[in-house]
Amino acid sequence: MSIQLTKPEKLNSVEIELPASKSISNRLLILNALSYSPYAIKNLSDSDDTKAMLQVFSSNNNHFDIGAAGTTMRFLTAYLSKIVGEWTITGSERMQQRPIHVLVDAINQLGGKIEYMEKEGFPPLRIFGSSLTGGELNIPGDVSSQYISALLMIGPYMEKGLTLNLTGEITSRPYLHLTLKLMEKYGVKCDWQNNTIKVPVANYQPVETKVEADWSAASYWFEFVAFAPKGFSVLLKGLDRYSWQGDAATAELFKELGVQSKFSQKGLQLINTGETTRLFKHDFSNEPDLAQTFAVSAAFLGIPFKLNGLHTLKIKETDRIKALLTELQKFGFEIETNHKDNLEWTGVRHAADTNIVVSTYKDHRMAMSFAPVILKTPTFSIADHMVVTKSYPSFWEDLQKSGIQIK
Incomplete structure (x- = not known):
C-alpha cells in the first residue's frame, strides 16, 4: 500500500x-532485566523494536520471532546466552539475511553455546543459555556497534568479567559510549582506554529511569x-x-x-x-x-x-x-x-x-x-x-x- x-x-x-529513543529504550530494558529492577521504565518507545523486546520479556515461551527488529535480535542473542535454558530466536525474511556471526562467534568464545538453525552465520539461532566464562576477546570495531553493546551489557555477569579489544576502525563510537553511560547509571563503571574496554565482574543496581526523545x-x-x-x-x-x-x-x-x-x-x-x-x-x-x-x-x-x-x-x-x-x-x-x-x-x-x-x-x-x-x-x-x-x-x-x- x-x-x-x-x-x-x-x-x-x-x-x-x-x-522516545528506541536505542535507549532497548538498552534500558536489558539493563532493567539484568538488575531485576522493580521499577517500570518511564516514557518507553512505542516503536516496533521496543514492542518486540517487551513481548519477549513478557512471554512464557522459549521461541521468539522478533520480526524486523535488529537491535532486539542482537541484544537478546547476548542476553539469552546467559539465561539458563534452551531458546530459539528468529525474525523476518530480511532479518534472516542480516549477518550475526561476529556476535555468535564472540559469545561461543566466551563460554556460550549458540547454533545456527538454518544458514551458517545468520538467524534463526538456537541458544543454550548458561553461565559464561568471559575473559579477553578481540572483536572488529567496524561492525555494527550493537554486537559490541550486546556483549558489554552482559559482561558484568561473566565469571572473569569481559575485556574487549576493538580491532581496526571503530564504527558508531557514540553508541558504545551510550551503552557504557547507561551501564554506569545502573552501577557498573567500565574502563575504555584506546581500543580496549574492560568490564568488571559486578551486579547492576536497580534505578528509576526515563527515556529521552x-x-x-x-x-x-x-x-x-x-x-x-x-x-x-x-x-x-x-x-x-x-x-x-x-x-x-x-x-x-x-x-x-x-x-x-x-x-x-x-x-x-x-x-x-x-x-x-x-x-x-x-x-x-x-x-x-x-x-x-x-x-x-x-x-x-x-x-x-x-x-x-x-x-x-x-x-x-x-x-x-x-x-x-x-x-x-x-x-x-x-x-x-x-x-x-x-x-x-x-x-x-x-x-x-x-x-x-x-x-x-x-x-x-x-x-x-x-x-x-x-x-x-x-x-x-x-x-x-x-x-x-x-x-x-x-x-x-x-x-x-x-x-x-x-x-
Missing part, C-alpha cells in the same frame, strides 16, 4: 512531541525546515540538550544546510536561516543512521556532497547505499559510490521521472528521509509507508499537522 503526498498551499509552523527522529524535522522558506520554524519537544545519543550531532551538522537550532524551556526551536554551504562533506562512521537524511537533504537543496564512513549501511534494514542510489535517481540525481562506504554527488541532475513512487525496502528511514521532499516537488507517492512504526509510529500524523496532504 502506498500514500500520495501533496505540497501544502500554506505551511504551518508546528510543535512536535518526538518519540529520539535525535534520529528529530533529523527529519531538521530536513523539513531546511526545505521550508527562510524564517520558517518548528519546535521539537522532549530532546535532551546534553544527550548521549550520537545522532545529537544533527543540530551542528544541519547548520551547513541552513538550519539553526536553539534550546529553550519549551524545547528545541529550529529555524531556516537560508545560509548553506557550497559543498557538504562528512564522515558518518559515528552517525550512520543520519546518512539518508543528509544525502536527501543536500541533494534537494542543490548542494554537492561527499559522504563517507557508510560501510555499515549495507547490513541495515536494507542495503541503504543501493536504495539511496535507486530512489534519488527517480528524481533525476546521478549519485556516485564505490559501493563500500561513500556517496558522492557533483551536482548533476536530469529530468525527474513522472508519477514517482519512492520504494522503502521495509526500511523506516527511507520513508522518513524522503517524506520532507514534498516541500520541493508538487506530488509523489511513498510505498509501504507504515514501515515508520519501526521507530516513529506517529510520523505521518505529525507531518499532516504542517499542512501536507496525505492520501
Whole structure:
C-alpha cells in the first residue's frame, strides 16, 4: 500500500512531541532485566523494536520471532546466552539475511553455546543459555556497534568479567559510549582506554529511569525546515540538550544546510536561516543512521556532497547505499559510490521521472528521509509507508499537522 503526498498551499509552523529513543529504550530494558529492577521504565518507545523486546520479556515461551527488529535480535542473542535454558530466536525474511556471526562467534568464545538453525552465520539461532566464562576477546570495531553493546551489557555477569579489544576502525563510537553511560547509571563503571574496554565482574543496581526523545527522529524535522522558506520554524519537544545519543550531532551538522537550532524551556526551536554551504562533506562512521537524511537533504537543496564512513549501511534494514542510489535517481540525481562506504554527488541532475513512487525496502528511514521532499516537488507517492512504526509510529500524523496532504 502506498500514500500520495501533496505540497501544502500554506505551511504551518508546528510543535512536535518526538518519540522516545528506541536505542535507549532497548538498552534500558536489558539493563532493567539484568538488575531485576522493580521499577517500570518511564516514557518507553512505542516503536516496533521496543514492542518486540517487551513481548519477549513478557512471554512464557522459549521461541521468539522478533520480526524486523535488529537491535532486539542482537541484544537478546547476548542476553539469552546467559539465561539458563534452551531458546530459539528468529525474525523476518530480511532479518534472516542480516549477518550475526561476529556476535555468535564472540559469545561461543566466551563460554556460550549458540547454533545456527538454518544458514551458517545468520538467524534463526538456537541458544543454550548458561553461565559464561568471559575473559579477553578481540572483536572488529567496524561492525555494527550493537554486537559490541550486546556483549558489554552482559559482561558484568561473566565469571572473569569481559575485556574487549576493538580491532581496526571503530564504527558508531557514540553508541558504545551510550551503552557504557547507561551501564554506569545502573552501577557498573567500565574502563575504555584506546581500543580496549574492560568490564568488571559486578551486579547492576536497580534505578528509576526515563527515556529521552529520539535525535534520529528529530533529523527529519531538521530536513523539513531546511526545505521550508527562510524564517520558517518548528519546535521539537522532549530532546535532551546534553544527550548521549550520537545522532545529537544533527543540530551542528544541519547548520551547513541552513538550519539553526536553539534550546529553550519549551524545547528545541529550529529555524531556516537560508545560509548553506557550497559543498557538504562528512564522515558518518559515528552517525550512520543520519546518512539518508543528509544525502536527501543536500541533494534537494542543490548542494554537492561527499559522504563517507557508510560501510555499515549495507547490513541495515536494507542495503541503504543501493536504495539511496535507486530512489534519488527517480528524481533525476546521478549519485556516485564505490559501493563500500561513500556517496558522492557533483551536482548533476536530469529530468525527474513522472508519477514517482519512492520504494522503502521495509526500511523506516527511507520513508522518513524522503517524506520532507514534498516541500520541493508538487506530488509523489511513498510505498509501504507504515514501515515508520519501526521507530516513529506517529510520523505521518505529525507531518499532516504542517499542512501536507496525505492520501
